[in-house]
Amino acid sequence: MTSQPAAAPSDRGFVFAATSPRYTIMAQRAARNLRMVMPEAQVDLFTDQDIDDPVFDQIHKVEHVWHRPKMEAMRRSRFERTVMLDADLIFLAPVWELFDILDRFEFAGCHGNVRRRGMGYADADVPRSFPVINTGVLALRRTPALTDFLQRWEDAVRDSEANLDQPTFRRMLYESDLRFVALPVEYNMMHVPALDRREPKMGAPRILHLMRLDKMEPGDPTQPFDLKECVEPKIYRHARRLLTRDWSLKDQPIGLPRMPAKKKPTAGKAVVSKGKQIKKGLRRRLNRLKSA
Incomplete structure (x- = not known):
């Protein structure tokens, strides 16, 4: 069950990493969605842009400007326990428990949905039964082994000039001795159409990972993302229904206001x-x- 602290511990925080004006604006908006459900959270941004935004506790300049700044952000995070976030996310509920699971594990993330060869499934040295992990939401506890892993992962992706970081991540994770745990899908739900078929007993989504946000205009950086602009009304209503019926979210804030009733x-x-x-x-x- 989600445990909401009176004040967020200073050694635990969320980190966004974004380069270019477009993705920095998206991170600003996603951070506002996070604040709607976790106002006490520590939230930092790593970016190449010169911005000043009160939604973030601290803003850091990236040392290397490229399309995968998340590895650097995780290595340089000021927190002992970090939840690393992509910019195309909408928070629906608090996720304090992501920090708690790091009591026993160093690293955590959700399975990816795609099984294409390009995602690394053609790698003969890694069994197909070992999953691709989507790196849009990662929880990590700082350890020497993990810091070394992050540096080697960044170097490998940079040297290969690959557009995707997941295939390299999959192989390296398989070969590592890191204490990694796979999170339930609701902490990084990407296949949103399937949300309409999710029953209350399956639990409510906590974080939606909407790649369609990458194809939309970034919008107003001072406003959170509005899920009503991204999904059909029936999916929005069902997501809200799941949130209100999830026993583990009792008395917790949710990030979806009630939609106006249909006019008869x-x-x-x-x-x-x-x-x-x-x-x-x-x-x-x-x-x-x-x-x-």
Whole structure:
């Protein structure tokens, strides 16, 4: 069950890493979603942009500007326990328990959904049964072994000039002795259409990882992401229903306000709508008779 502290310990915090104006704006918005459900959290940003935003406790300049700044951010994080976050995330509920699992493990992340060869599944030296881990949400506790892993991972991805970091991460994790644990999918839910088929007994999503945000305009950096702009109304309503029915989130803040109720058509409009349906039905029947 989520345990909400009176004040966030100074050795535990969330870190975003983003380069370019676009992804920095996305990180600013995602951080505001996080603040909606965890206002006491420590939240830092690593970026190449010159910004001043009160949503972050500290803003750090990255030393190496490229498309994968997260490894540097994890190595340089001021926290003993860090939750590393991509910029295309929407927080729906508190996740303090991600720090607690680091009592027993050094590293944690969720399984990825994709099984393409390019994700590393063609690597003959790693069994297919060993999963790809999506690196959009990673929880880590600082140890010498993990710091060394992060540096070698960054060097390998940089040297290979690969666009994706997961295949290299998968191989290196398989070969390592790190104490890693796979998190439940609700801490990094990427396949959002499947959310509509998720039952309350399965638990509510905590973090949505919406790659569609990468294809949208970054928007206003002073405003959180609005899930209603990203998914169909039925999925939004179902996500909120899951959150309100999850026993482990009792008395906890959730990041989805109630949608306005659908307006019922007036009697006159209802009659007109029904008449149009009858008319269409008669027209289809007449066309079938003509073609017979």
